[in-house]
Amino acid sequence: MIRWPSALVGGAAFLMAHLVQTLAWRTWFHGTFEPWFLNSGRAVAVTAALLVVAGAVVSASDRRESIIRGANVAGGALVAMIGVLSVIGPGNLFPIVIVIGAAIAVASAGAGALAGWGLRRARTG
Amino acid sequence: MTTILRRMLWLASIASVLWLTPWRPQAAVPPQAGGNAPVRTAPAGHRIGATPGHKGATDYWLESQTRRLTARYDDATVAVAERGSDGNFETRLTDRAGSEVGRFTVTRVGPDGNGGDTVLHYVPQTGGSLHVYGDQSVRPTLAWANAQAFTLLKDRSVSDASNLEWQQGMIRRRGAARLDVERQLSELHTEWAGGLSVRTVRRSAVNLTWQNGRVLNGEVLVSRLMRDGVQIGSANWFAREQVLIWDISGVTSGSLTAGQLKTFGGFPFTPDAEWLNLQTIAFYHFKMAIDKQALVAGRQPAVSWPGRVLAFFVAPVLADEPGCDGLHWLDGTTLRFCCDVHDLCYAKYGCNSTSWWQVWSSWTCNSCNAGAVWCFSGGGTGRGYPIYM
Numbered sequence: 001m002i003r004w005p006s007a008l009v010g011g012a013a014f015l016m017a018h019l020v021q022t023l024a025w026r027t028w029f030h031g032t033f034e035p036w037f038l039n040s041g042r043a044v045a046v047t048a049a050l051l052v053v054a055g056a057v058v059s060a061s062d063r064r065e066s067i068i069r070g071a072n073v074a075g076g077a078l079v080a081m082i083g084v085l086s087v088i089g090p091g092n093l094f095p096i097v098i099v100i101g102a103a104i105a106v107a108s109a110g111a112g113a114l115a116g117w118g119l120r121r122a123r124t125g
Numbered sequence: 126m127t128t129i130l131r132r133m134l135w136l137a138s139i140a141s142v143l144w145l146t147p148w149r150p151q152a153a154v155p156p157q158a159g160g161n162a163p164v165r166t167a168p169a170g171h172r173i174g175a176t177p178g179h180k181g182a183t184d185y186w187l188e189s190q191t192r193r194l195t196a197r198y199d200d201a202t203v204a205v206a207e208r209g210s211d212g213n214f215e216t217r218l219t220d221r222a223g224s225e226v227g228r229f230t231v232t233r234v235g236p237d238g239n240g241g242d243t244v245l246h247y248v249p250q251t252g253g254s255l256h257v258y259g260d261q262s263v264r265p266t267l268a269w270a271n272a273q274a275f276t277l278l279k280d281r282s283v284s285d286a287s288n289l290e291w292q293q294g295m296i297r298r299r300g301a302a303r304l305d306v307e308r309q310l311s312e313l314h315t316e317w318a319g320g321l322s323v324r325t326v327r328r329s330a331v332n333l334t335w336q337n338g339r340v341l342n343g344e345v346l347v348s349r350l351m352r353d354g355v356q357i358g359s360a361n362w363f364a365r366e367q368v369l370i371w372d373i374s375g376v377t378s379g380s381l382t383a384g385q386l387k388t389f390g391g392f393p394f395t396p397d398a399e400w401l402n403l404q405t406i407a408f409y410h411f412k413m414a415i416d417k418q419a420l421v422a423g424r425q426p427a428v429s430w431p432g433r434v435l436a437f438f439v440a441p442v443l444a445d446e447p448g449c450d451g452l453h454w455l456d457g458t459t460l461r462f463c464c465d466v467h468d469l470c471y472a473k474y475g476c477n478s479t480s481w482w483q484v485w486s487s488w489t490c491n492s493c494n495a496g497a498v499w500c501f502s503g504g505g506t507g508r509g510y511p512i513y514m
Contacts, residue, residue: 032453039453090478091450092471093464095494096501100452 006058006069010076010109013054017047018084034088037081038101048108051077055112056119063120070113077105185264187403187410190318194267194399197312202226202278204271214267216274226250229274231265245296247277253284255296263294268313268399272306279304313398320353321409323402330363336380341366346398348405360405362396369396373408385473463500467493 018035021043025031029040037047055073059066081101085094189208196204201221208214211233218227227249235242243259255277259265273295277283280298290299297304314324325348333341343365350358350373358373367383383392394400448456449464456464470493471477480490 036451038451038455041454044454085451092468092476092478093450093452093497094478095481096497097451 001068001071002075003058003065003069003072006072007076007079009054009058010051010073010078010105011080012076013050013073014047014077014080014105015084017043017050018080020046036084036088038097038104044104048104051105051108052112052115055109056116057112059113059116060120061116063117063124066113066117066120067110070109070116071106073112074102074105074109077109078102081105184403185266187407188266188268191267191315191403192318193314193316194271195312195314195316196268196271196275196310197314198275198306198309199311200309202275204274206267206270206274208267214265214270216267216270218274218278224250227274227278229270229277231259231270245273247274247283249278249281249283251281253282255283255286255289257286257289257296260291260294263291269294275306275309276304307397310398313402315399315402315406317406319410321406322351323405324349324351325398325401327398335368335370339366341368346396346401348401350405350409352409358405358409360401360408362401364396367392369404371405371408373405377408381473460501460504463497466500467497470496 014037017037021029021031021037021040022035025035025040029035029042029046031040031043033039035043037043051073054077055070058069058073062069078098078101082098085097085101091097192208194206196206198204203219204216205219206214206216213230213232215231216229217225218229220226227247229248230246232244232246233242234244243265245255245257245259245265247255263269276295276297280301283289283296283298288299289296291297292301292303295304295306310327312324312326314322316322325346328345328347330341330343330345335341341363343363345364346362348360348362349356350360358371358376360369360371362369368380369382370380372378396404448461450468452460452464455461471480471490474487474489474493476487476490476493480487481494484491
């Protein structure tokens with residue numbers, strides 16, 4: 001069930017989002033605390049958007065595997081998320097942070113996978 | 126179900142005083158002169174708070190809501206300080222027979238509350254008045270006004286300013302022996318905004334058995350919280366044992382000892398009657414404010430009352446952040462409640478982030494975590510798992 005390319009895409013999407021947030025944390029994301037996607041509403045939106053795109057891209061290539069690939073995108077993003085969190089330092093609520101982050105990743109990648117599936121279906125008829 | 130998380134919350138309120146407080150006048154920061162002063166950058170990711178043991182803005186705000194403060198002293202002198210609608214206040218001193226023996230007024234003449242911007246006027250019944258400026262280092266409060274009026278009454282012959290001096294925030298006759306006004310206070314009655322009032326009396330405890338067979342003795346300040354004339358709660362401060370116990374029906378009950386605050390070096394100030402009165406009010410008021418805030422969370426600023434408390438109290442010691450660590454996106458929501466209560470619970474029991482997975486290390490830390498999870502699952506409404514704190 002593991003689709004490494006999809007998982008890597010998910011992880012890369014999350015890391016890309018984190019990189020963007022780090023670079024523009026004070027300016028565009030209005031960050032007060034350390035750069036972390038759950039510390040800013042805009043960062044949540046950007047991360048979710050990238051995961052939607054990632055989910056759509058990987059699932060559009062194979063309609064029958066859309067959900068599995070979407071789940072792998074979410075899984076990859078989650079691993080990257082935990083990695084980043086451990087680097088920046090887990091706070092007093094880190095398990096709850098991970099659960100909420102995972103929920104966002106699953107919802108975003110799932111929505112992307114659904115979109116990719118629909119896109120593929122519309123193309124192939 | 127709600128009681129335990131509420132208890133935690135109230136500890137946050139406690140800190141509103143731990144943070145705020147010693148009741149001694151503190152030096153005020155002089156205002157910066159206008160001009161082209163550089164704009165200073167506040168570091169991100171770090172808590173910025175007041176100085177431990179010094180009064181903070183919340184403390185002064187709480188005090189500013191006091192309408193009348195009545196102090197009864199051991200010699201039957203009564204001092205009644207009342208705050209006017211213009212921010213000025215006046216203390217009326219009466220003797221054992223109820224006859225007025227003096228008046229002390231504090232008049233603001235400057236833009237803020239600094240002592241240097243006030244004029245003090247003392248008129249004893251015996252004649253000869255005192256009319257002087259306040260001191261820059263003393264920010265007048267009703268409690269200070271009462272204590273100052275009582276001190277002037279005891280010092281007598283204070284009409285000649287050249288014979289006076291400032292001693293530890295009080296105008297005293299030059300060379301006068303130290304006078305501990307707090308020790309002579311037998312009762313303090315704070316009448317606050319919204320029909321709230323607290324009366325604290327000094328009592329003595331003898332072999333009072335408390336938790337785990339612990340025996341409490343010695344001086345105890347006993348407070349009764351009233352709303353519209355009906356008692357709704359109480360709080361006791363056992364000075365020798367350094368134990369605070371409170372119970373406000375349907376709102377919060379709990380205790381806090383110096384031992385539980387060892388991370389912070391115990392109580393960072395010496396609790397007294399005025400502190401206990403405001404603290405007891407804060408227990409009730411903050412909960413009401415939080416409940417109200419929860420209804421309109423979307424329109425509220427991100428920093429909640431307990432959050433402001435914790436921002437000072439917890440963060441510097443535990444490297445904690447005010448609000449929801451790693452979830453600051455949610456700081457402006459009702460979930461902030463869960464985060465602040467969890468932070469306070471962690472502070473009280475010395476937990477840290479590793480307490481989540483070292484479940485064998487501390488049941489109390491596990492309880493804090495379970496409470497936070499439950500609170501989050503309830504949307505921050507305060508309906509938490511019953512964790513004793």
